[in-house]
Amino acid sequence: MEFGVFTLAQQRGYHQSSHDVIANSVEQTVLAEQAGFDAAWYAEHHFNNYSLSPSPLMTVAHCAGKTSRIRLGSAVCILPLYHPARFLAEVGFVDSVSNGRLELGIGSGYQQFEFERFGTSLADAGPMFQEYLDVIPMALKEQIFEYHGKYLDIPPSSISVRCVQDPMPPIWVTTGNPKVRERAMQEGHNLFVTVLHGDLDAIRGLRTKLEESADAAGTNLDDTKLGFLRCGYASDNKAEIESYLDNARFARRLSESLKDRRQHTEDGYLMQEVPLNKEMSLDEMAANLPVGSVNQVIERLLAEIEILKPKHIALQTQLGDFDQKTMLKQIELWGDTIIPAVNKALGQDAPVAKAVNA
Numbered sequence: 001m002e003f004g005v006f007t008l009a010q011q012r013g014y015h016q017s018s019h020d021v022i023a024n025s026v027e028q029t030v031l032a033e034q035a036g037f038d039a040a041w042y043a044e045h046h047f048n049n050y051s052l053s054p055s056p057l058m059t060v061a062h063c064a065g066k067t068s069r070i071r072l073g074s075a076v077c078i079l080p081l082y083h084p085a086r087f088l089a090e091v092g093f094v095d096s097v098s099n100g101r102l103e104l105g106i107g108s109g110y111q112q113f114e115f116e117r118f119g120t121s122l123a124d125a126g127p128m129f130q131e132y133l134d135v136i137p138m139a140l141k142e143q144i145f146e147y148h149g150k151y152l153d154i155p156p157s158s159i160s161v162r163c164v165q166d167p168m169p170p171i172w173v174t175t176g177n178p179k180v181r182e183r184a185m186q187e188g189h190n191l192f193v194t195v196l197h198g199d200l201d202a203i204r205g206l207r208t209k210l211e212e213s214a215d216a217a218g219t220n221l222d223d224t225k226l227g228f229l230r231c232g233y234a235s236d237n238k239a240e241i242e243s244y245l246d247n248a249r250f251a252r253r254l255s256e257s258l259k260d261r262r263q264h265t266e267d268g269y270l271m272q273e274v275p276l277n278k279e280m281s282l283d284e285m286a287a288n289l290p291v292g293s294v295n296q297v298i299e300r301l302l303a304e305i306e307i308l309k310p311k312h313i314a315l316q317t318q319l320g321d322f323d324q325k326t327m328l329k330q331i332e333l334w335g336d337t338i339i340p341a342v343n344k345a346l347g348q349d350a351p352v353a354k355a356v357n358a
Helices: 018-035 056-064 084-097 112-118 122-141 178-186 200-217 238-259 282-288 294-308 324-345
Strands: 002-007 039-042 071-078 102-107 145-148 153-157 171-173 190-193 226-230 312-318
Touching: 002 018, 002 071, 002 324, 018 039, 018 056, 018 312, 018 324, 039 056, 039 102, 039 312, 056 071, 056 084, 071 171, 084 102, 084 122, 084 153, 102 122, 112 122, 122 145, 122 153, 122 178, 171 178, 178 190, 178 200, 190 200, 200 294, 226 294, 238 282, 294 324, 312 324
Parallel strands: 002 039, 002 312, 039 071, 071 102, 102 171, 171 190, 190 226, 226 312
Antiparallel strands: 145 153
16 A cells, blocks of 8 residues: 655634745655655645645756655646647656656646636636647657647647656546546546545445446456545644644635635635534544554545545645654554554565654
8 A cells, every 4th residue: 555645734813824834835845755655745726825835846856856755746737728739848856856756736726816817718628628638648659749729729749858767757636527527537547536535435335336337437446546635643642633623614714715616815815714504513534534543544445445446645734834853753654553554564675765853
C-alpha cells in the first residue's frame, strides 16, 4: 500500500502569514520523505484562503529540489484554467527537473468563483477536459503533435523538454462524471477518489459506483489504480484529535461554500466560516474516520482498505491552522508505526525509512 501526504495549504486567519503556510507545506513534504511516505500531493485553488496553492506544478518543481526520492503530484491541475500549450510544456519541464518523479493529477474544477476570475466558463469545463484527455498523451508521447478541437486548437508543435518517465508521467483523474471515469479506466489512467468524511457505508457505496463504471467501460476495476483521499489522525490526546477534526470541518465548510457559490467575506479575501445546513458533529466525524489511538487508526484503515481496495492513501496533513509542530510529529508517527503496521497486515512488509527529528 502506498501512502502520501496531501496539502491544501490553507489559511484560517491572518494569524497565519501566506509565507508561513507555504513554508509549512514544503516542510511537511521534506519530513514525509524522511518518514517513508511514497508521495506528496498539492492542490490547486485561487483567490481566497481555502487554499494558497495556485500552481501545483510549480510546487512540485520547488519540492523536487528539496527531496530526492518521494514522488510529487498535482491533486489536481484544474485544466480549464490553463493555456494548453503552456501546460503541456510545463509538464515536460517539471518531470525533467524532478528526475521523473511527477504524478500528474488532473481535473475539470468546480468553483465558479475561480472560473470567473480566469475569464472561463464552468459550463464548458467538462467538454474542455475531455479534449485535454485527448491531447495530453499525444503531446507527451509524440515528437510532433497537433490538435484541433472545439476548445483546444494547437498547430503542429513539439514539447521541447521531454518527460523523463517513458512514455509519460502517470495520470490521475478526479471526476464526479461517470462517463469521464469510464474513459479514464479504458485508457489506463489512475483515479483519485474520496468520500470526504463519510463512513464505511459511504465507502461501500463508492466501491459500487466504481464497479459499475468499470463494467460500463468493459474493464476490471482491480486493474485501475485507486488513490483514496482521507482524513486521519492518531493520538491519545483528545484535544489534538478535536483540533484536527475541527480544521477538517473548516475545510469542508469553505469548500461547500465555494461550490454552492455562497461564499461570504468581509474584506474581499478571508472567507467567513459558515456552518453547513447538514453538518456532522466532531464526534460523528470521529466515528466515521480513522482517528483515535494508533491501534484504532490501523484497524479502521484496514477495514476501509478491505472495502475500497485502493492502492494509494493520501492523508490530509495540512488543514486550516492545525499546529505545524504537532503535525510533523504525526507524520513521523505514521512513518514509524502506522504505515509499517498496515503494510505488514496486508502482507506488504516493505522497509520504511526512519524519520529524523523535525
